[in-house]
Amino acid sequence: MTLLAVERIKLTSTRSPWWCAVLAFAVTAGFTALIVANSDVQAVTPASTQFAFNFGMMIIMVMAALAVTTEYRFNTIKTTFQAVPNRTAVLLAKTAVVALAAGIIGEITAFGSYGLARLIKPAADLGIDTTAEWRQIAGIGLVYFFAAVLAVAVGLLVRHYTAAATSILLVYILLVENLVRLIPTVGPKIHQWMPFTAATHFARAGGPANGHGPPMLDLPYGPWGGLAYFAAIAVAILVAGIVVANRRDA
Numbered sequence: 001m002t003l004l005a006v007e008r009i010k011l012t013s014t015r016s017p018w019w020c021a022v023l024a025f026a027v028t029a030g031f032t033a034l035i036v037a038n039s040d041v042q043a044v045t046p047a048s049t050q051f052a053f054n055f056g057m058m059i060i061m062v063m064a065a066l067a068v069t070t071e072y073r074f075n076t077i078k079t080t081f082q083a084v085p086n087r088t089a090v091l092l093a094k095t096a097v098v099a100l101a102a103g104i105i106g107e108i109t110a111f112g113s114y115g116l117a118r119l120i121k122p123a124a125d126l127g128i129d130t131t132a133e134w135r136q137i138a139g140i141g142l143v144y145f146f147a148a149v150l151a152v153a154v155g156l157l158v159r160h161y162t163a164a165a166t167s168i169l170l171v172y173i174l175l176v177e178n179l180v181r182l183i184p185t186v187g188p189k190i191h192q193w194m195p196f197t198a199a200t201h202f203a204r205a206g207g208p209a210n211g212h213g214p215p216m217l218d219l220p221y222g223p224w225g226g227l228a229y230f231a232a233i234a235v236a237i238l239v240a241g242i243v244v245a246n247r248r249d250a
Helices: 003-011 014-036 051-075 074-083 087-120 131-138 140-158 160-180 186-190 195-204 222-247
Strands: none
Touching: 003 014, 003 051, 003 087, 014 087, 014 222, 051 087, 051 140, 074 087, 074 131, 074 140, 087 131, 087 140, 087 222, 131 140, 131 195, 140 195, 140 222, 160 186, 160 195, 186 222, 195 222
């Protein structure tokens, strides 16, 4: 509990996590407002209110990576390791705190976007009546949680280089997974097993198939299988990051 409290204080005592949280909410809610305001009432569904969740997720991943790289950059992590020689425990505590914060921000962003959509289109059918609709909204927090775990892992692998960590994350999300689909013959098959494709499938499966809202994905696994796969990738990279952190000098 002491390590968790220390990491919580570290995270909340600086401005960048708060700014990232506000920015993630503002960007996601802003895009949601634009989409909903310019859609027909019949096209606005619970799933379509989460169309912009990826934008907020990327901002939160930057926050998570910064939580690690900033400590390495200013050598504060060295002091922590001197006080607590068990580096694995320290890094797991940091990951837990950052991921939990990301999950909470994800839930606030998801339900905030949903609430904003109800205000903009009060006549729309936005009742949350099925388990799929609950997953499409409440599940965003889980996606943010594991995305933050992955971002912390990348930060551990890159360490001092904040720009490199954020660049790797953003370039991968924005370009790599989309470009993989362009590889002849095998591209679409590989794309099905890319981590953020799986995460998106979890968040969007069961959404509208009529051209409105997020595009449907035809994948060989279900939404919860997609989340489990995404989580497994994030945890595997985190394990690699912790192993590297234990072997290197701080």
